[in-house]
Amino acid sequence: MDLILESLAFVWNSAEDVAPIVFFLFLFQLFVLRERIPNVGQILVGFVFVAVGLGLFLVGLDQTLFPLGRLMAQQLTDPGFIAEVSGHVRDALVWQDFYWVYLFAASMGFATTLAEPALMAVAMKANAVSGGAIGVWGLRVAVATGVSVGVALGCYRIISGLPLQYFIAAGYLVVIVQTAMAPKMIVPLAYDSGGVTTSTVTVPLIAALGLGLAESIPGRSPLLDGFGLVAIAALFPIISVLAYGQFAVLRGKK
């Protein structure tokens, strides 16, 4: 019963988010552009699906993935657990001892990115526009790989305490070099991939992981280091999507 009420609340919230956008679009189309809205019925039904779908999606995540993911992040970053699996004492842990954390970060980053609705939307569009040259799955796997590497590296950064700026600056240097070499048509899409990934599903889990790590390692500030993880996770998909484009060209030449 509680769950049904909660679901309704989530659906209502997402309807509240969607309604002003629909209102603005319709207003603009009717009064500024002075055009009829084609298939008005279909569009309205579609927006109901968008609002209800988003609401159910979020309430489902709130019931399952978010609490479970947070709990797992907490358990895996617990110094007691790390000491137990590595065989080192709690005060003498080195960065290699956190291998489960890297593995969890990488696989979670990969899996949650594949479930990111905004990325699906962009991939569907890119596939249609490129006439099928860019595969929906190819692009999504490329982005997910980038996020996966990014989150794992971001965890390493928190554990090792290296400054965030080094990683960001090095990452953008790679992006600049790749931009010069990659096929032109992949570049705008690659730049968009960075923003798309940091969306509904991935960010709450990454943030929980960053927070857990920053809390269990002495000398780290949860506030500062939790943020850095998202920044790195948004940078690496640009690199992986550019690489995906370069790879596609190489394969085409053979």
Added chain:
Amino acid sequence: MKDSLIALSKDALSSVRDLTPIVVVIAVFQVFVIRQPVDGFLSLAFGALLVVAGLAFFIFGLRIALFPIGEEIAHALAKKGSAFWLFTFAFILGFGTTIAEPALLAVAQEAARVAVKAGVIENNEEAKAAYALGLRLVVALSVGVALLLGVFRILTNWSLPIMIIGGYILVVLVTAVAPPEIVGIAYDSGGVTTSTVTVPLVTALGVGLAGSLKGRNPMLDGFGLIAFASLTPILFVLGYGIITRWT
């Protein structure tokens, strides 16, 4: 009707496929690494069902509503040929969808607490609310400007890599002079602005616009709007931090 049902069930099937990796990762880690019992299995299963249904509904709605209306408006705007209304539309779309964004609300409140700790503003509810509202306005403004810039780029055919990389070099420079407590918040606000409803709409707008303008290629010129929307909030929030420090 029958076609719609078939399309919807196809979307449901792909949702199951899209979510399987998450289930696998969690199951493997629970069974082999953490090795502790998980309680509430029934509510987990029900929640998973909601996620699958929700994702399928969203993608279905995306295909029949969000994409078509975004493109329809882009075509109509290109046909009208008024740069003024095009920029107005882009700005309002960015500003309007961001100001109400729940994730931004959370970040703004967190930022106000950080500002109190850093001694930038006084520790009372009024000052905190004003600071949080100011931050939300600044971020919404930055996304409005981002879409405006992105549309401007599609019209003028300026180089996207130069604009974006130039922007990030500017971010690095401004970070050096910004108060340290705002930096984390600023970098984070770049990520929270691009919500699940905005992204498809903005993508359809860019692609539709590039598709209806002569001499523009939707693949080359249509994408890149979201890249601007992740960049400008960082710059604007850093600027906000600098200004609130001085005054």
